[in-house]
Amino acid sequence: MLQREAWRGREKGAAAACSCTGRVPWPARRRGRGVALAERVVLSRRGLCLSSLESEPKETKQEDAARVDWIGSSSEEVEVEDSAADFTCYDGENDWDEPMVLDEDSEAVYLVGVEFGSAPNFLSKLDQSVQDLIASGESLNELERLANAAGLRVVGATSQKLDKPRPATLIGKGKAFQVRDEARRLGATTVFFDCDLSPSQAKNLEKIMNKKSTNYFTSRSALIEAAEEMDGGEDLFGSASSSSGYYDSYLDEDLGAEEEEEEDCIELEKVTVADRTALILDIFSQRAATREGKLQVEMAQAQYQLPRLTRMWTHLERQSGGGGGASAQNRGMGETQIEVDKRLLRKRISLIKRELENVRSQREQFRRKRARANIPVVALVGYTNAGKSSLLNQLSLTFETPGQNNRKLVKARDQLFATLDPTTRKVRLPSGKKLLVTDTVGFVQQLPSTLIAAFRATLEEIGSADLLIHVVDVSSPYAYAHVDAVESTLREIPGASEVPVIHAWNKIDCIDGGVEPQVMAAATNRSNTVCISAQSGEGIDDLLEAIESNVISLGDxxxxxxxxxxxxxxxxxxxxxxxxxxxxxxxxxxxxxxxxxxxxxxxxxxxxxx
Ligand SMILES: Nc1nc2c(ncn2[C@@H]2O[C@H](COP(=O)(O)OP(=O)(O)OP(=O)(O)O)[C@@H](O)[C@H]2O)c(=O)[nH]1
Ligand SMILES: [Mg+2]
The missing domain is CATH 3.30.70 (Alpha-Beta Plaits)
Known part of the structure; x- marks a missing residue:
């Protein structure tokens, strides 16, 4: 059964903490959270909170307090000299202090990467940088890090080179069956694909993952074709046995024939199929700490889920009696239920939209207040894990009272999407001028567009900043591809392209191969580019000077x-x-x-x- 009803906690940070009938979803198992207020939600099989279908968002006193924290005291008049503290937005602290431990109990997942060799029509839709990352295998490595960031244990991975995507299953059918066998052998309960799957591809792949291990290939030609497909693939963790004789026992069958599904389904633990977008949404739902963040994630999840509801309801069709396949009557029931859920989900989306409009107008008021006070705002942008939060910590050193350790550090850690909610700190420039620096959510290649749209209120902070500092991890071999991915995301944020940018080439302390002098020289030859180490503090003074020369003309x-x-x-x-x-x-x-x-x-x- 792909869909379950459950009770979802509404306490702080418990957006994804659920208990439900059947298996306890992994976010709740890992964190052991309790449940405060309850509401009915729809969960994916992996325990993802897809959307609430009944309750409207109810403000609690705690939520009101959080909102005031994050907006600041918007009704007061601003005193420019002393009130910079009032402008500190909600302090993106969250409640996951303890490092995430991936142990035997963490949910096991299997990864599938896809590389398209010669399909100009398909590839032309992708950025060159994304293609480079996929071709290099880095994209799949990144998917593994994303999975770890979500608290999932990767037990195996494979990839396939294809000349074009298969409409029904994205990868070849033979490869899909190989994935199924490997994933099951390794005990994986979810298979993640390193690209977007259409709802029907996900549905078809899930059918394959849950087929019993017989009846696939009858003809020799089908077997040879499948073997060729598998040869195009590479088992990255070396765990597959992919000899072409491996599938000898399979007999041919038609994937599209619904009637056969009932007979072929066996009582094994269900393996779920999900894509990169679902994984990123999942991480975001775990990280969201503020009401704004939670609403934005819920919006993105609901929009992602809407076209996929059909998939969730396939269990209704399967419930039709007699083992002889779904009757027309029962299918009708299923479809009716889909319509009901779609309507509820749309209603929920429009409610969240309204809530988010309030958020936006409050942020707008807040910006107006800042603008009147002539306090320039600098936003840190960059690829996830580039060192934005570390840089914010370094910059905020400039505001410490001598002799006192009054710094409130933001969390910086070697993990993708460590920061989700924006955090703002005061910074003092060499001239004594104050400014506000905001740490924002990091970007990643193929950042889901639903997420960009849902995070509009947060991302508008970038579009309305006076200056951007684009933090780049120059120690990464994929730094150029990361820069491309960030720049293409910035182009999707209204106003961001017009904001001047300083490029902070970070992690200069850990560049391999003795090429540090060349990197330094390249930075000197470029305008507005500074080499820094957010960890050691090297180059921070140069960065502050660069900021100063930019904000002089912008801040007033x-x-x-x-x-x-x-x-x-x-x-x-x-x-x-x-x-x-x-x-x-x-x-x-x-x-x-x-x-x-x-x-x-x-x-x-x-x-x-x-
Ligand atoms: N060696 C070295 N490590 C750094 C430097 N700057 C950051 N790091 C490390 O890189 C990792 C990521 O740093 P963060 O500051 O959390 O990166 P971020 O850009 O805020 O990441 P997200 O919030 O996940 O987008 C942490 O482990 C930091 O300690 C640097 O200059 N040198
Ligand atoms: Mg961060």
Whole structure:
């Protein structure tokens, strides 16, 4: 059964902690959390909280308090000198202090990578950098690290080179059966694919994973074809026996024939199929600590789940009696239930959307307050694990009172997506000027677009920052591909492309092969690029100077009232991306705006001043 009802805890950090009938899902097992308030939720088989179908989000006093924490005291007037502390957003502390231990009890998973050799139509949809990562095998390594970050134990992995994706199963059918056997032999309960699966591909693959080990190949040609497919694959953990005789016992069968499913299903522990997006969403759901973060993750999960609901309800079809396949009547019941759930899920999505709109407008107010106070905001962006949080800790040293250790460290650890909720700290530049630096969620190649859309409120902090520091782990052999992945994600965030960028080439202390001088020289030849070590503090002074020279022109804001002609949408865009819109009125001659904008852009509005 792919779907279960369960009771979900609503206490802090318990978004993914569930208890339910049947197997206790892994987040709850690993963390041993209790359940406070309860609501009905739909869980994937792996225990993923897919979405609540009944309750509307209810504010509790605790949640209100968290909201005030994170928004800051928005109604007060701002004193520029002393109130920088008021601007500290919700302190992205979360409750997973203890390092995640992957022991025998951690859920075992099997990974499948896919490399497409010569399929220009398919590949043209992917970034070159993503292709490079996939071709190098790094993408699959990264998937393993993502799995570990989610608390999963990787027991095996394989990959397949294909000239084009198979519409029904993505990988070849023979390879899929080989994956099934290996995954089962190694005790894996979930098979993760290192790319997105369409809902029907996931459904078909899951059928294969749960077929009994007979009846696959009848003809010799089918066997040879399957053997060739398998030769294109590589068993990365060396655990498969992939001789072409291995599948001799299989007889041919039609994957699409639903009727055969009942007969072929055996009572083994169910193996679930999931893709990279589901894994990333899962990590995010574990990490989300603030109400905003949780809402955003729930939104992304619900949107991801909507087209996949059919898959969750296949158990209803299977329940049809007599072992002779699903009757038309029972299928009808299943479909009706799907429609009900889809409606509930859509309702939930629109509720969360409304909640998130409130979040956005509160953030907007907060930004307005900051802009009036002329405190520049710098956002740290970069690939996950590049060293953003470590850099924030280093930069916040500048604000320590001499003789006192009054620093509140943010968590930096060797783990993908360690930071999810934004954390802001005060930083003092060499000139004495104060600014706010925000640590943000890291990016990764193929970051799910549902996640980018759902995290709009958080990511808008990047689009509205005065300056970005793009932190790059230059010790990684894949640094260029990471830079590409970050830049392509930034292009999807409204306003982010217009914000000036300083490139901080981090981890200069652990560059292998004695090429550090060459890397340093390359940085010197590029504009706005500084080599640093967020760990040792090397290069931080250079970085602070680079920030200073950038924010001098950006930090000062000025109020402006103007009537912008209707053909000057570019000026409205400028206000939205770099300033704060305070009032809009649509007149015959143009849009009357009251806004706060960086002084550097004041000139552009002089012709239209009201
Ligand atoms: N050797 C070395 N290690 C570093 C440096 N900067 C960060 N690290 C390490 O790299 C790992 C990741 O650092 P974080 O600061 O958590 O990276 P992040 O970019 O915030 O990562 P996410 O929040 O997961 O996106 C940690 O183990 C750090 O100790 C550096 O300059 N040198
Ligand atoms: Mg971090």
């Amino acid at each position: 804001m000025s109020p402006v009232t103007a009537i912008i002609p209707y053909d000057r949408g570019d000026l409205l865009d400028l206000i939205h991306s770099q300033g704060v819109m305070e009032g809009v009125d649509y007149l015959e001659e143009g849009t009357k705006v009251t806004a706060v904008i960086p002084k550097a852009h004041l000139e552009k509005f002089s012709d239209f001043a009201d």
